[in-house]
Amino acid sequence: MPIQLLAGMCPALTSEILMQLTSKGIKQVIDFVSMDPEKITALCGLPFKKVLSIRRVLLAQYSAFPVNGLDLYNEALSTLAVLSTSCSNLDEILDCGVYTGEVTEFVGVSVSGKTQLCQSLTIQVVGELEQNVVYIDTTGGWSVKRAADITRTRFPQKQVSSVLSRIQLCQCYDIKELQECLEQLQKSLHNQPDCFYSSLKLVVVDSVSAVLGSSFVSGTYVEGCSLLQSIGRRLNALAKDFAIAVIITNDMVSAASTTSTEFYSMKPALGRCWTFVPSVRVVLEPDKEPCQLWECKYADKSCSLFEPTIKAIVDKSVRSPRQSTLLKITNAGVANGT
């Protein structure tokens, strides 16, 4: 803040003193309060006591209220929540579940179970914790029938319609729509137009990589990257500012391998400019060939017999080491694998 703006606000800071300060290069309030008062006295030829009194007034009026480390720690604890996934294997590798204030990413090839996991977690949060969820679907993968089936199997005593009414579904099919949707969500969380937002604990984006293609095709590569980074920042801001858990999914794509034994290897579609976004990244690897899983994905009847097993590997985490576990997709959603 320029020191000139304080003219008339602090009686001791007269226009002559302001001129003397600015002529000696002390142009910002921060320059004044951070400089040694004796140095200011010598530099500007001002009385030492006057400099001290101006400094005291400025510090009292304009500095932030001091908070100690313990208060900050307690505040962080009170806003932190860990949402259990209902699957003990997954909770174990995630250090008890999905954390509010963080972005958790699930990466995997097509049919590796990313959407099933997102739907499963959503039903868990609305059914068990009775908290609200915003589900942003960019692939058309959200299925009300599947959500209702998981609800009926997991919470037979609850009314499906009342559980599902806690979910707000948003469909976006390009990166700009996604950006607008997140912007709108941030505004709604600030203004709280209805009580839905005060109990919002989870935001799901399935998938971020699916909206990437359209923007890279229609715009330049740099434009696509900057849009992607702004989405990443927005997701993190949502998580941190409103103590919400954010779950996103990311596809795997083949890329030229750096080892001499393989021609290509699989890599997350959202590349380097995305790596700073998630605090936790879990890679999902199905045990079956994708073609078998595709058959099952589009043949509803066989799914319950099939129950594919998925290996979940923690690839990045601020808490737990790299570890893996087995999961299974069942009629009741994601469960422990054998």
Ligand SMILES: Nc1ncnc2c1ncn2[C@@H]1O[C@H](COP(=O)(O)OP(=O)(O)OP(=O)(O)O)[C@@H](O)[C@H]1O
């Ligand atoms: N009711 C069910 N019971 C058991 N397994 C199921 C059921 N419904 C779907 N599946 C399994 O879930 C898998 C599909 O997972 P999902 O659609 O979550 O994949 P995905 O990683 O999101 O794929 P994509 O990236 O193509 O959207 C299939 O292997 C299918 O067999």
